[in-house]
Amino acid sequence: MTNPSSIPVLDLGGLLLVSIQGELPDDAAVALQEDVTNAVASTGSRGLIIDISALEMVDSFLARVLAEVAASSRLLAARTVLVGMRPAVAITLVELGLTLPGLDTARTVTEAAAGFGVSIARTGGREEWGA
């Protein structure tokens, strides 16, 4: 699968995981929307987890892209869960007037996966994903 956004879309056995590492230029955000929607279709996944814990800022453009990813995935029968939003980002988004009502959220990737009935067990001494 080609990924113009260069952000990997990982297939965890029917659950897709996208982890946005660092800042996302506008064109990459638009490319990501296409990549993810294509991945949802080609894998037939029912769930999509988007980890934004590395994002220091979400403006209205990126918020729109995230909301549209969730909307187009929903049309393909997949539910999107946004994970790991930083507190400062949440406060700023609310003040901006964007509460993203169409997006489900979870604290961690583990919690989001559990919501899809997928258990990510701790192995070894590592931190949980997205924790």
Place this chain on the structure above:
Amino acid sequence: MTSVPERAEAVRLPIRGDGDLTAVRHQVRALARELGFGLVQQTKIVTAASELARNTLLHGGGGEVEVVRLEGPSGPGLRVSFTDSGPGIPDVERALQDGFSTANGLGMGLGGAKRLVQEFGIEQAPGGGARVTIASWAVSRPAGFGA
């Protein structure tokens, strides 16, 4: 605009394409951090700058941003001005309303950016072009100052 004296030279950056938005965000973030802005305050002014830089690009056909550090009575501040030579903003009141959008945004650009900062102003040149200026201070001051 604010009458507070500037302390140091301004940093000017062009806004000509998507890639320039990243540079604007980095510049504002770096200065806000240096001036001792808290994390939430940094995030707010960087987000406001991102909204306004995109407006400059989409509505103004590109332009320039100027980032200036300020020295106020109660601490340092940060002023960011966006200048374009586009058609201007025909109806400022309407443009500040949530949900108003003429380009592909969520319609939160101008009004949303205003809520994220302590000072906000719009100047329009008679022959076209707009200048939107925002400012915030590292130490909070009462609402209604300046602007």
